[in-house]
Amino acid sequence: MYQCPNCNGNLKFNIKRQRMLCEHCNSTFNPNQFGDGEGAKQSEIEVTVFTCPQCAGELFTTDNEMAGFCTFCGSTTVMESRIANEKRPDYIIPFQQTKDDCKEAYLKLMKNAFFVPKALKSPEYIEGFRGIYMPYWIYDVKQEGELNLSGKCTTVDEDYLTISHYKFDGKLSSKYEGIAYDGSSALSDTLSRKLMPYKMNSVREFSPAYLSGFYAEAADLEADVYEEDVKALTDKRTGEYVKNYYGFDSYTIDTKDDAIVEQLGTTIAKKSQAMLPIWFVSYRNKDWVAYATVNGQTGKVVADLPVDLKKYLLCVILLAVPIYTVLSLIESVHTITPVFLIQIILVLSAMVALLYDAKVKQIVKREKLADDKGAIVAKQRQENTKVKKRKKKKSRLKRRKTWAIETIITGIILAGCFLYILAPVIEEEVLPLLEELPYQQMWEVLVLFAGALTVIVSLVSLIRSIGLKLWRFLPTPFFGLFAALVAIGMIVLQPVLNVSYYIGALLLGCVLIYTMIDLIKRYNIFATRRLPQFERRGGDGNA
Amino acid sequence: MRKGFLATAICMWMLLLLPLQVHATTVYENENGYQAIIVDEDKVLSELQTSKLTDKMKPITEYGNVAVIIKTDYEYSAYTYPQEYIIEQWGNESAIALAIDWKEKEFGYDSEGALRRYISDDKANTWRYEEEKYLDTDDYYICLAGMLEKIYGALEEKQNTGSLSDIGLMVVSLIIAMLVMYFVVNRSMKKHVIVETDWLEGVTAEQDILDFHEHLLHETKKLVPGSSKYQESVDDFFKGDNYN
Numbered sequence: 001m002y003q004c005p006n007c008n009g010n011l012k013f014n015i016k017r018q019r020m021l022c023e024h025c026n027s028t029f030n031p032n033q034f035g036d037g038e039g040a041k042q043s044e045i046e047v048t049v050f051t052c053p054q055c056a057g058e059l060f061t062t063d064n065e066m067a068g069f070c071t072f073c074g075s076t077t078v079m080e081s082r083i084a085n086e087k088r089p090d091y092i093i094p095f096q097q098t099k100d101d102c103k104e105a106y107l108k109l110m111k112n113a114f115f116v117p118k119a120l121k122s123p124e125y126i127e128g129f130r131g132i133y134m135p136y137w138i139y140d141v142k143q144e145g146e147l148n149l150s151g152k153c154t155t156v157d158e159d160y161l162t163i164s165h166y167k168f169d170g171k172l173s174s175k176y177e178g179i180a181y182d183g184s185s186a187l188s189d190t191l192s193r194k195l196m197p198y199k200m201n202s203v204r205e206f207s208p209a210y211l212s213g214f215y216a217e218a219a220d221l222e223a224d225v226y227e228e229d230v231k232a233l234t235d236k237r238t239g240e241y242v243k244n245y246y247g248f249d250s251y252t253i254d255t256k257d258d259a260i261v262e263q264l265g266t267t268i269a270k271k272s273q274a275m276l277p278i279w280f281v282s283y284r285n286k287d288w289v290a291y292a293t294v295n296g297q298t299g300k301v302v303a304d305l306p307v308d309l310k311k312y313l314l315c316v317i318l319l320a321v322p323i324y325t326v327l328s329l330i331e332s333v334h335t336i337t338p339v340f341l342i343q344i345i346l347v348l349s350a351m352v353a354l355l356y357d358a359k360v361k362q363i364v365k366r367e368k369l370a371d372d373k374g375a376i377v378a379k380q381r382q383e384n385t386k387v388k389k390r391k392k393k394k395s396r397l398k399r400r401k402t403w404a405i406e407t408i409i410t411g412i413i414l415a416g417c418f419l420y421i422l423a424p425v426i427e428e429e430v431l432p433l434l435e436e437l438p439y440q441q442m443w444e445v446l447v448l449f450a451g452a453l454t455v456i457v458s459l460v461s462l463i464r465s466i467g468l469k470l471w472r473f474l475p476t477p478f479f480g481l482f483a484a485l486v487a488i489g490m491i492v493l494q495p496v497l498n499v500s501y502y503i504g505a506l507l508l509g510c511v512l513i514y515t516m517i518d519l520i521k522r523y524n525i526f527a528t529r530r531l532p533q534f535e536r537r538g539g540d541g542n543a
Numbered sequence: 544m545r546k547g548f549l550a551t552a553i554c555m556w557m558l559l560l561l562p563l564q565v566h567a568t569t570v571y572e573n574e575n576g577y578q579a580i581i582v583d584e585d586k587v588l589s590e591l592q593t594s595k596l597t598d599k600m601k602p603i604t605e606y607g608n609v610a611v612i613i614k615t616d617y618e619y620s621a622y623t624y625p626q627e628y629i630i631e632q633w634g635n636e637s638a639i640a641l642a643i644d645w646k647e648k649e650f651g652y653d654s655e656g657a658l659r660r661y662i663s664d665d666k667a668n669t670w671r672y673e674e675e676k677y678l679d680t681d682d683y684y685i686c687l688a689g690m691l692e693k694i695y696g697a698l699e700e701k702q703n704t705g706s707l708s709d710i711g712l713m714v715v716s717l718i719i720a721m722l723v724m725y726f727v728v729n730r731s732m733k734k735h736v737i738v739e740t741d742w743l744e745g746v747t748a749e750q751d752i753l754d755f756h757e758h759l760l761h762e763t764k765k766l767v768p769g770s771s772k773y774q775e776s777v778d779d780f781f782k783g784d785n786y787n
Contacts, residue, residue, distance in 0.1 A: 159771065174750040355722075498700060519725065
């Protein structure tokens with residue numbers, strides 16, 4: 001806690017004024033004029049560390065008090081505290097967005113997020129935003145190398161096609177300053193990536209006084225964890241620069257990308273630690289937690305957005321009414337026989353199976369921490385194993401294509417269904433050519449394909465869940481497989497009684513409804529995160 | 544009631560103006576106005592058979608009009624007559640008509656409206672083939688009665704499973720609604736989810752290539768096909784020793 005030199009009142013960092021402000025006499029002071037705590041070495045700062053007894057999440061502050069809830073797991077509890085010396089960071093970007101700015105930005109995002117649970121928009125929740133300084137490693141990269149490239153140029157005149165082969169050389173000089181990666185395994189790489197960018201030109205020399213009124217997280221990842229990623233990032237960017245260099249405008253460069261990268265001579269010129277500001281709040285619901293973060297400098301909001309199941313189901317029922325009306329109207333013109341009903345449901349089951357499987361794969365990948373290097377390192381450290389060298393990943397900036405593939409496949413199947421339903425109705429209006437198309441055969445092929453797809457996807461999903469011992473993912477594909485086989489059996493065996501088809505259709509339909517509800521729950525799991533459990537002092541596994 | 548008046552008016556008009564001089568007997572009309580009609584000019588059926596047929600036609604009138612015609616002087620044939628009869632008698636109303644040419648041993652069937660939707664043509668034709676054989680032994684009543692029983696059986700089953708069909712439609716509607724809402728939710732949430740930004744955004748970057756040189760290694764020249772020199776070279780080739 002810092003005292004005002006004038007009146008001994010408490011000093012806290014004021015965001016609007018960007019200076020230390022005395023709460024008593026309103027005097028302001030430069031944060032850099034305040035020294036570190038007594039007994040602290042120059043490379044360290046003396047702080048009070050608060051530890052959550054449930055998840056062992058730690059935050060430190062230069063103040064002596066902390067509100068009684070944990071930022072990381074959302075539990076309301078009495079935090080354990082101790083005095084400690086933490087490594088002194090090199091730089092800091094002070095908060096520039098006040099708590100009111102943060103709340104306003106968050107509410108602006110939430111205003112249009114209709115399906116989000118009400119609790120995430122409540123004033124009590126929003127009041128829980130806490131200013132936290134997160135540790136980031138800042139890398140400066142230097143690239144100097146002799147470039148030797150080959151290329152060609154093609155010219156055409158009246159009579160001759162001329163291909164000229166060239167060799168190019170030059171000295172590459174490139175530098176990047178301020179590449180930031182988060183140094184805490186508590187903040188997932190995905191989240192920290194989305195909070196970017198920070199304007200690094202606002203960075204200042206660190207002083208513990210900036211922490212006054214806020215909290216901070218200690219870095220538990222070394223700088224070398226992300227060195228390969230930084231090099232790969234800059235190699236790619238410089239490689240693009242070289243290939244697009246104006247001097248090569250009329251040439252085609254033959255040299256491969258890997259060969260260009262080898263010539264760049266990339267080195268990490270400097271590594272420093274900086275504290276970057278984040279407004280942070282968590283919402284806990286049973287065994288998952290949703291984080292909402294706001295970039296404390298730019299006001300960019302990144303939040304986990306789960307779906308309120310009740311709102312979803314309400315909208316489903318409201319939408320089902322007009323759909324049912326339309327289907328009934330169609331049924332009055334073109335009778336939907338029991339066989340046709342079970343065929344429709346079988347086609348829909350293929351779409352549902354694909355969507356469910358895709359979501360489960362996303363969850364499995366996320367739980368393997370495939371895209372969170374920091375968490376992997378922390379976990380491996382905990383397990384006392386060596387960090388294996390990772391292969392160079394392709395660009396992390398590439399958007400996930402899974403959703404697009406799901407949409408395309410689903411769109412094709414839906415289009416096929418509607419084409420069959422509507423075509424007989426408009427047959428009289430459409431050119432006679434349409435009448436020659438073999439609708440029945442096309443439909444039967446589509447149903448066969450959909451049935452096979454459902455069985456295969458459900459089987460694969462089932463085997464994967466068993467193989468990975470994901471017992472909670474077992475019931476849905478199991479029921480789906482069983483119901484799909486029953487439906488296919490009905491279509492193949494063609495029982496005499498219509499009621500058999502209805503029973504098969506209703507069985508499969510109920511399983512699909514159950515699967516869709518489960519899919520929303522899986523969506524929520526993917527949209528949020530598991531309760532953290534940090535391996536530090538404390539933590540009783542109740543998180 | 545309205546349907547009954549309309550049907551009666553049409554019947555009277557037909558009697559006055561059309562060459563279809565049939566001796567039709569409306570044996571039954573239910574509260575919805577649907578009629579059961581038997582046309583038996585030549586008195587092929589006995590009174591008892593007519594009565595029994597009427598009993599079989601009555602439950603079918605819950606779904607639409609029913610007509611049974613037995614005669615020989617069809618304008619074209621008993622196969623095409625049911626369609627004409629329905630149109631002239633009831634227009635687009637739900638109806639079924641069975642026609643027998645007892646001389647030519649032909650048995651025709653047609654339907655319209657809801658009854659056409661409930662009983663597919665394939666199914667009806669299958670039954671017609673099965674019952675038509677009774678005409679060879681002059682068992683006209685058995686032929687008609689069998690057909691009417693099968694029609695009623697199908698309608699009964701439709702009735703019993705009608706509620707199941709509605710439930711099935713509801714389930715399909717729910718599933719489609721859930722799928723649509725899932726995509727809507729996904730899309731809606733994606734709008735608010737920040738796409739990962741370029742890690743180098745906001746980073747100070749400077750790149751330059753100094754002492755840039757280009758060195759020509761070699762050139763390859765080819766004649767452009769179609770050019771004058773290309774044509775010259777081709778001509779030279781054919782004139783020269785190589786060709787000979």
